[in-house]
Amino acid sequence: MTVRQRLVFADPKEAAGLEAFLRRLLRWEKAAAVRIQSGGGVVGFFAKPARFEVLAVRTARLLEPADTDVTVSAGELLEGVDESAEAVTVPEAVTGPPWAGMLPPRGGWEPFGEVPADAVRAVAAAAVGEFRERAEQLGQPERTREKLDALAEEIWSRPLGRTQLPLRAVHAAHALGFLAGEGTLKLLRTGSWLRLRTPSGSVVVRGGETNTGLSVTPV
Incomplete structure (x- = not known):
């Protein structure tokens, strides 16, 4: 056994x-x-x-x-x-x-910014709201998976403020419950990797990569 x-x-x-x-x-x-x-x-x-x-x-x-x-x-x-x-x-x-x-490296992470948790939550909520509003504005014949995927890619590929971190990282942190609480969240990078670190966990993404397969059902 x-x-x-x-x-x-x-x-x-x-x-x-x-x-x-x-x-x-x-x-x-x-x-x-x-x-x-x-x-x-x-x-x-x-x-x-x-x-x-x-x-x-x-x-x-x-x-x-x-x-x-x-x-x-x-x-x-x-x-x-x-x-x-x-x-x-x-x-x-x-x-x-x-x-x-293909996991990110364990060490070598350098901070390059901090963002207030409440501001990140507001950005996530606004992006989710924009997706829903624009999706609903599409007529039924136009509301295809292809167009919804294109809309999602447009929104979630945007950077968080002046950082290089794409909003898809913020969206994932929101969906996984990582954005609860107050205080500041740290932004870190090493090589081509970018990281949003919160008290509940981190979301890591390769900087500059093209996004595919984004969620069309924000939460």
């Missing part, structure tokens, strides 16, 4: 945060996968939400060091979350999707 690895978090509410993240991820894709990487006393959970061309990341400190690198089913990982013990049991590995082999 295979003994499954159990990761115990060092800080309270980490298990609840992971559970909330996984539930939102599974809303977008029932067959979502998560890559887990841990080294020393830190673990990272990486996922690519369906319809978003970004990577979402949650990190946490561990009570005891662990060495883990595996891709698993998000649904099975959710079943392994134990809030009372502040722990999660790692399920059996699955064949990972292509994105799981």
